[in-house]
Amino acid sequence: MGKKGILLVNLGTPDSPEVKDVKKYLDQFLMDGRVIDIPRFNRNLLVRGLIVPFRSPKTSKLYKEIWNEKGSPLLYYSKVQTAMLQEQLGDEYQVELAMRYQNPSIESALANLKTGLVESIRVIPLFPQYASASTGSVIQLIMELVGKWHTIPNISFVNSFHDNQLMIEVFAENARKHNPESFDHVLFSFHGLPERQIDKSDYVAKSYNFRDVSQREDYNDGNKFCYLAQSYHTAKLIAKELNIDRKDYTVCFQSRLGKEPWVQPYTTDVLKRLAREGKKRLLVFSPAFVADCLETLYEITVEYHEEFRELGGEHVQLVESLNDHPKFVEALVAMAKG
Template structure:
């Protein structure tokens, strides 16, 4: 019998922090119809005519701030995760790592599996909460590629793992190093999405954004809603650490453009907390399984500086899952179960 294939897919990273590589990465990322879900002609004008030319030099400077001797932190930790998962799964499995955008590509990873004659493929998009622009995009890309094969092996996907017990425990373990009870407020800052993308995922057509607390509780109606899954992840981590409801806030970062995105925005929450006299904040970013630009720079540097200007004293980031043994155990559990 052939080996069982396991494909781990994260978002992606430029090949280097230089402007040409960042431009190439942003172009592929933002031209994805699930990321900027507007008509193709409008998307092309917006991305290639405005966003990429003007944003690439600025974004390259930010990547240079987090790039180290290991290169991109996201790629570095993703490679370690894949190697550790392979080691734990053993010879019965063949593990490949891919990035949705840039290298290593999903195409190359699937070609490797095909060449090794794997008997099945399990795809795990490394995004705890489901979103069309992340998990949905990975699933679509894999299906486009494998759908062209003459022989399509049994293939399965992990849709989300926002409530995975070991994921929750890992974030809690990482937070205990900082004594959460010593902070004035705990923030769970997730990557943002346009509100229109949340509405598109509401198959009932009568729940999404119809009330202020529509995402606060996970139900059959909103079980695939990104925001609802984010709130649920935060609730589980808070419960694991015995953090009272009043002591933590859920917010969303990385907003792009002027149209409404999922709220509240992290920057607005910082303003409110500073106005309340809060001085020290502990910040989780549970939408990411490896530290990256959004955690190491956006939270630690940008939000840290912003909060201090507002009168605050400290913004402390809780490390992502990275190479924590429990997180590797969580991935192995998803594969086997």
């Protein structure tokens, strides 16, 4: 019997924090039709004519703030997760890592599995909640690439793992290091999406209205594939693990790009509300990520902390991501074995 192939895929990172590499990364990322889902001609004008030229220098500076001797934190922890998973699975498996954007590429990782003559490929997109712009993009590209092979092995995908119990336990364990009871309020800040992308959801009940927060919170068969419903469910499960009452936490969405409506509430608006209410210390989870990255290490730890202090608050504390926690690797083992 041949080896079984496992492909872990994360979002991606520039090869370096220098402007030229950030430009390449942003260009590939934002030209993805599932990320900016407008006609290609318009997308090309917007991305290559406006966003990439103006955002690259600024984004380069931000990456330089989180880059360290190990390089990109997201790539570093992704490599560690891959190595730990390979060790746990043993010689019967061949584990490869890819990034949806930049390196190591999905194409090169698939080529490695093909050269290894694996008997099957199990793809695990490293996004706990399904979104067309993340998991959907990974699955589409892999199907396009493998669809060109003459011989196609058995391929399966992990669609989402937003309610994985081991993942929930890791976030809870990481939070306990900071004594959650010492904070005035808890935020679950997920990566945002344009409302139009949620409007396009074609695997939800016709009666489901994502703009109604109560419907987001009621996770059921009618909305179980909705990014928002999965996000609220993740937050609910972590809060339950930590005995955090519903009134003591808020689900919100960060990283908005552009002026069009994105899913709300925006994290920045929640910070303003909590400051007006006299809250001083906030504990913030970012459960859309399995490894700390620009959105957690800078956007939350630096930008939101500074913004909250300017509003009269005192401290914003990030709960570390799953990173190299052995229990998360246990979760990956179970997903790999299907």
